[in-house]
Amino acid sequence: GINAEYGTLAMRKILFPNLSIFLVPKTLTNTTCVLRVPLNITKPQIRQYLKEVYGVEASKVNTSITRPVYGSTAAGKPHKKQNSYKKAFITFKTKEEEDSDVVPISTESKESLKTE
Numbered sequence: 001g002i003n004a005e006y007g008t009l010a011m012r013k014i015l016f017p018n019l020s021i022f023l024v025p026k027t028l029t030n031t032t033c034v035l036r037v038p039l040n041i042t043k044p045q046i047r048q049y050l051k052e053v054y055g056v057e058a059s060k061v062n063t064s065i066t067r068p069v070y071g072s073t074a075a076g077k078p079h080k081k082q083n084s085y086k087k088a089f090i091t092f093k094t095k096e097e098e099d100s101d102v103v104p105i106s107t108e109s110k111e112s113l114k115t116e
Contacts, residue, residue: 021049024087035088039065046088060091 019038027034037046043061050056069082 019049031092031094033090033092035090037063037086037088039084039086041086041088043088046090050090057093058090059093060089062089063087064089 019041021038022036024034024036035046041049043063046061046063047058050058063086065086066082066084068080068084070078071081072078
C-alpha cells in the first residue's frame with residue numbers, strides 16, 4: 001500500500017520553487033496524510049501541488065496554523081522555542097469518489113442516441 005511505498009519520505013524535504021513541504025511522520029494512510037507546509041501557501045495551491053508533482057487528487061484539504069511557543073532561559077529571559085508553522089490535512093479521493101465524478105448516461109438518452 002501507500003505506507004510501504006512512501007514511509008521513507010517522512011520529514012524529508014521535497015523541494016519545489018520557493019516551497020519546502022514535509023510529510024509529518026506516521027500520518028500517512030491509504031486515504032489521508034498530514035503535511036507541514038509554509039505559512040503563505042493556500043489550499044488550492046496545495047491541491048495543485050499534489051496533482052502536478054504526484055498525480056494525486058485530493059478530495060479535501062484542511063489547514064491549521066500553530067503559533068510560536070515561548071519559553072524562558074535559566075536567566076529568566078524569554079525566548080522562542082518553536083516557530084509558527086502550518087499543517088495541511090489531506091484526504092485523498094477514493095475509487096468510489098472518482099467513479100461518482102463520471103455522470104452515467106441514462107437509458108432515455110441512450111435510446112435517443114440510437115435513433116439519431
